[in-house]
Amino acid sequence: MAKLKTHFTCSTCGADSPKWLGKCPECGAWNSFTEQVAEPVSAAPRPGQRTSKTTIHAPAQPLQSIPLSLVEETAEFRLPSGYAELDRVLGGGIVPGSLVLIGGDPGIGKSTLLLQTAQLLSQRHRVLYVSAEESARQIKLRADRLLSEGSSLYLLAETDLEQVLLELEHLRPQVAMIDSIQAVYFGSLSSAPGSVSQVRECTAALMRVAKRENITLFLVGHVTKEGTLAGPRVLEHLVDTVLYFEGEQFQSHRLLRSVKNRFGATQEVGVFEMADRGLIEVENPSELFLSSREDSNPGTAAIVACEGTRPLVVELQALVSPTSYGSPRRTCTGIESNRFLQILAVLEKRVGIPLSKLDAYVASAGGLNVAEPAADLGVAVAIAASFRDRVVDPNTVLIGEVGLGGQVRAVSQVELRLKEAAKLGFTRAVLPKGYGGPSFGMQLTPVTKLLEALIVALPGAVAAPD
Ligand code: TYD
Ligand code: MG
Numbered sequence: 001m002a003k004l005k006t007h008f009t010c011s012t013c014g015a016d017s018p019k020w021l022g023k024c025p026e027c028g029a030w031n032s033f034t035e036q037v038a039e040p041v042s043a044a045p046r047p048g049q050r051t052s053k054t055t056i057h058a059p060a061q062p063l064q065s066i067p068l069s070l071v072e073e074t075a076e077f078r079l080p081s082g083y084a085e086l087d088r089v090l091g092g093g094i095v096p097g098s099l100v101l102i103g104g105d106p107g108i109g110k111s112t113l114l115l116q117t118a119q120l121l122s123q124r125h126r127v128l129y130v131s132a133e134e135s136a137r138q139i140k141l142r143a144d145r146l147l148s149e150g151s152s153l154y155l156l157a158e159t160d161l162e163q164v165l166l167e168l169e170h171l172r173p174q175v176a177m178i179d180s181i182q183a184v185y186f187g188s189l190s191s192a193p194g195s196v197s198q199v200r201e202c203t204a205a206l207m208r209v210a211k212r213e214n215i216t217l218f219l220v221g222h223v224t225k226e227g228t229l230a231g232p233r234v235l236e237h238l239v240d241t242v243l244y245f246e247g248e249q250f251q252s253h254r255l256l257r258s259v260k261n262r263f264g265a266t267q268e269v270g271v272f273e274m275a276d277r278g279l280i281e282v283e284n285p286s287e288l289f290l291s292s293r294e295d296s297n298p299g300t301a302a303i304v305a306c307e308g309t310r311p312l313v314v315e316l317q318a319l320v321s322p323t324s325y326g327s328p329r330r331t332c333t334g335i336e337s338n339r340f341l342q343i344l345a346v347l348e349k350r351v352g353i354p355l356s357k358l359d360a361y362v363a364s365a366g367g368l369n370v371a372e373p374a375a376d377l378g379v380a381v382a383i384a385a386s387f388r389d390r391v392v393d394p395n396t397v398l399i400g401e402v403g404l405g406g407q408v409r410a411v412s413q414v415e416l417r418l419k420e421a422a423k424l425g426f427t428r429a430v431l432p433k434g435y436g437g438p439s440f441g442m443q444l445t446p447v448t449k450l451l452e453a454l455i456v457a458l459p460g461a462v463a464a465p466d
Contacts, residue, residue, distance in 0.1 A: 090261070097216060102219070133183050139155055159184055172215070186205070196234055221235055289364070304420055316335070385457075397417075
């Protein structure tokens with residue numbers, strides 16, 4: 001009997017090696033190599049697979065490349081999913097025949113999102129929902145609770161991928177959902193479901209059938225503890241689009257973010273809210289991240305963050321208080337901690353606000369992650385407002401990056417940000433100097449220094465320089 005050959009695969013990026021390696025040379029992960037036993041090759045070759053008898057000759061008639069300008073143009077056709085937010089993240093709707101991967105933590109709502117989408121799509125198309133994790137009865141119970149309804153949705157509770165492929169070829173749906181790629185398996189492979197080789201083979205087999213039958217496929221992928229999709233690059237390379245579904249456990253809003261998209265921009269964001277009857281689209285997400293502006297507290301400031309091309313008005317809250325410990329506490333939620341510490345230092349050194357003996361806390365309302373520098377000015381103003389116990393004018397938004405020298409730097413997409421703020425009723429914006437676009441009816445106050453911004457936003461609270 002032929003000896004089965006073993007090789008080693010990196011569980012993070014899928015890199016292969018004939019021997020075990022402590023550190024992956026491709027992705028740098030430690031201890032990620034696991035042994036894989038080479039699978040016995042089945043007698044029947046898969047379509048397109050070379051058999052050992054095939055010899056590789058140069059083709060008698062070489063294939064001809066064609067100039068790009070001569071490639072026939074076909075009008076791009078997109079299928080509306082029924083969810084405007086999902087369409088936006090996909091780059092304007094579903095591209096027929098594409099392969100979309102949806103990743104996210106367990107319990108975040110991936111199955112709910114796909115089931116609702118399947119129901120909406122099934123009003124006009126034939127849709128197959130394959131659940132490898134729940135029984136058909138469980139899915140039916142869930143579907144009955146959801147708001148959306150579908151007429152021709154087909155369900156298949158199956159983990160054996162051979163059966164799933166047969167059903168895809170038999171039913172020939174326009175759209176199919178596989179929930180999840182880690183739970184389906186090929187019985188002919190010896191490795192466990194969810195292992196790198198299973199995930200890779202299953203995805204490749206699904207892709208072959210989908211491309212042949214022109215089926216749009218949505219795959220659910222689980223995320224590992226480290227926050228990457230299990231067997232991540234293996235999957236991410238194969239598929240056309242990768243979306244991440246994110247959210248906090250105790251908050252109801254969910255963000256659907258594109259991290260790879262062959263048919264549209266990445267970092268585009270869709271906003272949903274998890275309710276009793278499933279996921280509801282949030283048309284005006286800024287309202288979600290903005291608490292009532294009537295009862296403003298000292299230390300709150302409004303900023304406009306941009307998620308992809310989507311502006312979101314977010315309220316930042318700061319609290320500074322005398323420390324009761326030896327070294328002051330610095331805690332931030334929703335903003336980057338390095339920027340936060342930098343802003344505290346700039347406020348102390350350039351503006352003269354003595355913060356080194358004070359505890360400082362900053363949080364974004366709704367726990368939204370605002371990682372961009374355009375939030376700096378808002379963070380600085382909120383901290384200064386809390387220090388002086390002043391309320392920032394609730395109709396003012398703050399836009400700008402703060403440099404180490406205390407200067408306010410230009411940021412991108414100012415026009416988009418101003419438009420969103422104006423839409424929500426803000427009447428004044430403090431922004432970096434140099435913007436020459438429309439004001440959308442707002443009073444614009446350009447500034448070059450953080451001190452100027454503080455004087456404008458907190459009149460009387462910060463002394464102007466001599
Ligand atoms: P689910 O879609 O099963 O998550 P995933 O597939 O990502 O693991 O969502 C599970 C959570 O969503 C569960 O904790 C309950 C909650 N949920 C609601 O709050 N409302 C609903 O209508 C549904 C269907 C689920
Ligand atoms: Mg699920």
